[in-house]
Amino acid sequence: MRPGPLVLFFTAGIVVAADCGAAEDRVLWQAGGFLDLSYGLDFNHPDNHRWRSKETTHRTDELAPQMGYLYVEKDPTRSSRWGMEWAFQGGNDTTSLVPREAPMGGADILRHVARANLSYLAPIGTGLTLTGGIFRGFKNYESYYAKSNYNYTRAYLTDYNPNFMLGVGAEYDVTDAMEVGLFVVNEYQYLAHANDQPSYALSFEWRASKHLTTYQNLYYGPDQGATSVRFWRAFSDSTLEWRGEDLTLALSYDVGTERIADQAGGPRAFWMASALFSQYHLAGPWSIAVRPEVFWDRNGRMTQFQQMIWANTATLEYKRHVGAHEAIVRLEHRYDESTGKEGGFFINGLGRNGQPRLTAGQQVVWLSVVWAFDY
């Protein structure tokens, strides 16, 4: 990757820093990071330590640094309209960010850049925020990072969402309770380069009432070498959230489709996923979270295997602050079952063909520690 764009972003970042004005900018500058360590005890004990079909926490039966993250950001406001974000990451959870097919040049390095963007709050109406660079992908309910979630391991639905975007975008607060966004981005997988055409994304958030919020994301664009509209990918991610004082429930539903250009007849691939996120605050630093989910990869377009996976995750969380530091300890039980023509999870031993054996069910107990600091 050419260094020019990065140099430009650094220079612009200095300009943003010089734009500091009002005292409230102290609140808007923030820096910090976190370290995510965990151990997943897989009762299948696969020899290759692999969690088949998983993009995050894909190593089991070993103590793993899943994610290390450092960031600095300056938020745009009406008094100081420029903003920027820089964040760098490393760990097992970044390896799957490099696409299997058609990765762009330098993807193995760029996977360590979590954020590199500039933003500007334009004085148009209630405020139009323009952003360019590498920024957060769809605002789906669960984050790519375990730190921000109710459960430790992520749902398959989260793994296979566009969690990062490379491009430009504009977001507008229609009212205090409604926001729309339009983005022109590289591809569904932000580090892919299958073609030179842009893709498009739309986001919508509406706080319908005190307790109810709905989120909707749409993606449409070419993700294959063939760029005819006939082969464009269409994807929808929808969430309905109900939040009370101590209990939160959120239901997410994803559906995606595209015609496969390099197969005779251009057959249509289809995938669908759903998850119910829930968290109940018990008392003090203790919370519990339960998340049933399903992921149907009819043609193996996402997971590489034609399969239906359902899973249930139950998490006990202890969270404590120490000044600017925060420790989150989670004990989690997860059961996954994969069925279908190419379904299954790795189990110890080799099959007759010399390949790792597969079994339908997988049970894993996770112990994780996330140590975060923010200034």
Place this chain on the structure above:
Amino acid sequence: MPARVCRSLAWLWLSLAACTSACSPLPPRTIQDDHMASMVRNALLDSRRLNLSRIDVSVEDGVCYLSGEASSGESKIEAEALASRVPGITQVVNKLEVQP
């Protein structure tokens, strides 16, 4: 259970024990802390501003910690202001990250 697994688990539990011991001098969370946290969550829910409902609130010994994500810089400032107005909150530590 394989020896390798036992060693890894033992290492992990020792680390957890050490972490817990290090944290033990911390003041215990009180019922009043939980009550204040509920009041802060209610204040954020009552706000009409988008996405203030998704902020994680924790109160320890009167200090309110706001973490998670805010949709804008203004939201982040408003969340801190709302939390600071709750009776009994002595300080607000604002760790909200704005996600453009």
